Amino acid sequence: MMNSRQRVNMALNHQEPDRIPFDPGGTVLTSIHVNAYRNLRRYLGLPEKEVEVMDVFQQIAVVDEDVRQKLGCDCRNVAPRSSATFKIVVDEDSMPGYRFFYDEWGIGWRMPKDGGFYYDMFHHPFANSTSIDDIKNFPWPDPVDPVRFANLKESARHVAEDLGEPVILGGLAAGFVELAAWTRGFARFYPDLVTNLDWMTYLMDTIIDLKLAYWEVALPLVGDYADVVQEADDLAGQFGLLINPETYRKIIKPRHKKIMDFIKARTNAKIFFHSCGAIREIIPDMIEIGIDIINPVQVSAVGMESAALKRDFGKDITFWGGLVDTQGVFTT
Incomplete structure (x- = not known):
C-alpha cells in the first residue's frame, strides 16, 4: 500500500494513485474555519478541545491528528515562523466593538x-504615499531572519520520512499582487496600475525581492524533502478577472514568471498556486510560466466547471480542490 507522499506525488505527475489524495486541512490554504472545525469534531464524535489557530486573519484551524486520522488527510504543511522581531498582539480595548492588530507588513x-x-x-500603510522614498524607507519584514527557518528542515524531514506524507512548503507571505493591494488599499491599487504605474511596480518589485530572498534560503535548506511549494495571488472575482487580461499579461504575468523561474531553478518540487475566482482565461498563462497546481478551483465562479477544466487543461496542470462553492456552501 502506498503512503500519502507517494500517493500525492503520483497524482501531481499525472499518474493514477490507489485513490484520489485528500486534503482536509493540510495547509493554511486548504483548511477549515475554527467554528466549522468545532462542528466537524462534534460530528465525528471526537472530544471537544481548545482549537489551535493556524491563520489569525482568516481564523483557520489547525486540524488535529485525531481528525486527520479519521478523515485520512494526505497532506501536511511545513511553514516558516514569524521573525524574531514580530509577534501578533491583539488589542481588545482600544477600538470599541472590535479586536484588532497590525501584522508584520x-x-x-x-x-x-x-x-x-x-x-x-482597516489600515493600509501606503494609503497616502506619494513617493517611492516611502517604499524605500518602510520598515519591511526581514525575510531571512534565522528565526523563520528554525526547525524547518527537521520538520520537513519528519513529515517526509517519519510520517510518509508530502512536504507542502509554505512561503513568506501572500502574493505580491495581494500584498501590494493590501499595503496600498484596494481603492488606490487598481487606479495605480494605470495612472501611477512607476510607483506601483516599484512597490511590487520590492515585495518580490523579499519573497525571493526567503526562497533563496528556504529551498536549499529543505532540499529534496519539499514536494510542493506554495505561492498565491487572488486574481479574479465571481465573474471574471480583477485585472483585465492585457494588464495582467503586461505587468503581473512577467513578475509571476520571475518568481516561478527562481523557484524552479532551486527545487524539483511542484509549484502550488492559490488563486480564487474565475481564472479560466489565464490558466494557459499560468501553465506557460511554470505553475503546476491550481487551487482552490472555485467551481461556482464563471467558467470554472470542473469537467471542462479537466478536459481542457488536465494534461498540463493539477487541480487541487474543486469543491469550492462559495455562494452555496459558505451561506449555510
Whole structure:
C-alpha cells in the first residue's frame, strides 16, 4: 500500500494513485474555519478541545491528528515562523466593538467582537504615499531572519520520512499582487496600475525581492524533502478577472514568471498556486510560466466547471480542490 507522499506525488505527475489524495486541512490554504472545525469534531464524535489557530486573519484551524486520522488527510504543511522581531498582539480595548492588530507588513486588521468570523483590513500603510522614498524607507519584514527557518528542515524531514506524507512548503507571505493591494488599499491599487504605474511596480518589485530572498534560503535548506511549494495571488472575482487580461499579461504575468523561474531553478518540487475566482482565461498563462497546481478551483465562479477544466487543461496542470462553492456552501 502506498503512503500519502507517494500517493500525492503520483497524482501531481499525472499518474493514477490507489485513490484520489485528500486534503482536509493540510495547509493554511486548504483548511477549515475554527467554528466549522468545532462542528466537524462534534460530528465525528471526537472530544471537544481548545482549537489551535493556524491563520489569525482568516481564523483557520489547525486540524488535529485525531481528525486527520479519521478523515485520512494526505497532506501536511511545513511553514516558516514569524521573525524574531514580530509577534501578533491583539488589542481588545482600544477600538470599541472590535479586536484588532497590525501584522508584520504594517497592515491593520480588525474583527467585530460580536458575530465576527474573520479579520478585515482597516489600515493600509501606503494609503497616502506619494513617493517611492516611502517604499524605500518602510520598515519591511526581514525575510531571512534565522528565526523563520528554525526547525524547518527537521520538520520537513519528519513529515517526509517519519510520517510518509508530502512536504507542502509554505512561503513568506501572500502574493505580491495581494500584498501590494493590501499595503496600498484596494481603492488606490487598481487606479495605480494605470495612472501611477512607476510607483506601483516599484512597490511590487520590492515585495518580490523579499519573497525571493526567503526562497533563496528556504529551498536549499529543505532540499529534496519539499514536494510542493506554495505561492498565491487572488486574481479574479465571481465573474471574471480583477485585472483585465492585457494588464495582467503586461505587468503581473512577467513578475509571476520571475518568481516561478527562481523557484524552479532551486527545487524539483511542484509549484502550488492559490488563486480564487474565475481564472479560466489565464490558466494557459499560468501553465506557460511554470505553475503546476491550481487551487482552490472555485467551481461556482464563471467558467470554472470542473469537467471542462479537466478536459481542457488536465494534461498540463493539477487541480487541487474543486469543491469550492462559495455562494452555496459558505451561506449555510
